[in-house]
Amino acid sequence: MLTLAPVCGPQAPIARVNPVAKLFAVAAISATALIAADWLTPLLLLAAIFAVVPFSGIRFGPLVKRLKWLWLAAATVVVVNTVFAAEQTGAILFSLGPLEISAGALTAGAALGLRVCVAATAGVLGFATTDPTDLADALTQQLRTSPRFTIGSLAALRMLPLLAAEWRQITTARRARGLEGGRNPVRRAKLFASTMFALLVGAMRRAGRLAAAMDARGFDSGIPRTRAREQRMSPPDWIIMVAAVAVCAIAVGLSAAYGVFRFLS
């Protein structure tokens, strides 16, 4: 099932932060992780992120569930980059026949994996604690994005779970007609493509009807909209943004002082 439910309750501290402030913090941390090519900077950033989690009101269970696959992806990055490094430098840590793993390659691979890990964790923390409606409100109110685009995307997002239900309906209806992939991979692929096509045709029709309904309720009619829900930047939001920048600066500073910092490679 497709789920867009946040990983925390609506009253959790992190859910009440202005989405734009969260977006900024996520962007700052991810950008720092991406420009730093050493292993220490992302490690420090990751530590900072986890230091915040207990105060954010996030439930650990759902968070770990969300992160599981991203971390697995990061681990794959480490393995692939270590084993298939262009050159193995430094002391050999492990060897098996033609396969050799050196300290240098492991450090480089771990650094890459950590960068992915930081960006993924920060992204999940930022977006999985944000209600899509609040995000749209903050984008139109703080960043002045066009309501036509922002509210339009929000309405489209609401349609996503309907697609999953419709996929099941189409598949069942086709089994009733005697059409089923079975074990033949070619037939399965063909059936997948035609089911996808049927789903798309349905989605287009739905989108047309939704657009008409939005027009009929005066959306995008040239009058400046008012706001039923106010999103404000409060002092804590500014503090969070400043803190994110500070964390990034400290991480880079520490790793430079330790002498391992490397810029973008």
Add this chain to the structure above:
Amino acid sequence: MISVEFRGFAWRHAGRLASAVADVDLRIEPGERVLLLGPSGSGKSTLLAALAGLLTTDSGEQTGAVLLDGADAADQRGRVGILFQDPETQLVMARSGDDVAFGLENQAVPPAQIWPRVDQALETVGFPYGRERGTDALSGGEQQRLALAGVLARRPDLILLDEPTANLDPEGAKAIREGLRTALADTEATLIVVEHRVADILDLVDRVIALGPGGALAADGTPEAVFGEHGDSLAAQGVWVPGAPLPVRPSGDAGEVRLRGEGLTLAYPGADRSALDGVDLELRAGELLAVTGPNGSGKSTLALLAGGLEKPTAGRARVPGERTGLHRLPAKRLATHVGTVFQDPEHQFVTATVRDELAFAPRAAGWESERIEARVSELLERLRLDRLAGANPHTLSGGEARRLSVAGALAAAPGTLILDEPTFGQDRRTWGELVDLIADIRDDGTALMAVTHDRDFAAALAGRELALDQGKATEEATRC
């Protein structure tokens, strides 16, 4: 209060040769409550869309004028509210209150007034939850009530309803009508409603306008006058004229058992009770079993299990001659035993022409080409689809698509046919055609099961009724 006027109005959809409506001259006085009738293709929806300002210059070509209080309707979208058929595609926001507020924000209502007006509209339509309720957690009837609140909160001078209850079960439709009654009692807005099920809303209207093909005026007057004078011709066009008699097709004696369900049970993971709990059933040749019950009683689940389309958690459905349960049969074999027809016929179309659609299952079952040819010709003629043999199934009208989906399920001559809400949202004419078609299939010796909310349909055809409640059979009684 607002007056409505069409003056020599015509509309041609972009890319079409013929006009959807032409030469419409119509005047509706402020505060009138109008029922708009007409067969499909008479342009009712086009007229409503024109009033709502939804016909844009890039979607077609307009001649004549559409006027609200003497000024162009296209410039007055804010004074008009329209409720469509499909509840799912009218809701924009994730939370119920936000959705009602959406229309007010667009209208630039000052923020301080928005929430009081939202609450008032929700109360008027009898919305049973608070503003925070997620719109995806609502039933179809509740979603439609919310959409109605969204229309009313904007305080339109003209309210347009385009078959507002066609997609709802009886309870949902009743709740919408009650909401409407309350709403109309405390507004002076002009009302135009399009609805096939006339009897249900007759007390809300004081004038009936009937259109013929192309928007030509066929009748206009008070409900008594229009139905008194034109009742028969309107019924022939598909209107459910109040008091008009309905056909009854009683069945003969039931034959041998064609499909047997034993203790059918389905529990979805994480649900607090089984969707279906130990239901037994027998479908016999030449008889229709009507499966009835409120929403959520497990009717559709029973249809899926009996049709071999879903794996039961306990029990099984079997047909004579197969040793395993139906759900374990490969789809091709299943289609030769049981056919299932779903509510939405389009999901079931798998080929590009009507002829191929009918040949599909026999071909998959490995019939010889002469036998397939004979079967297809027979079905085309019997279901009056011969004229359309080369047409794409997706271009058929609602009634034709429904007939084709029934014919497609029957093509490989299965002994049993399962129908999920076959008459849902159909006009009177299509309804009559379906009753005749299904009666013929039954009298040819097919065993039938129909999941239905439609009392008239069950009364016309059913030999027995199986009533479900909360996943359990409450009674199995012989009726009619």
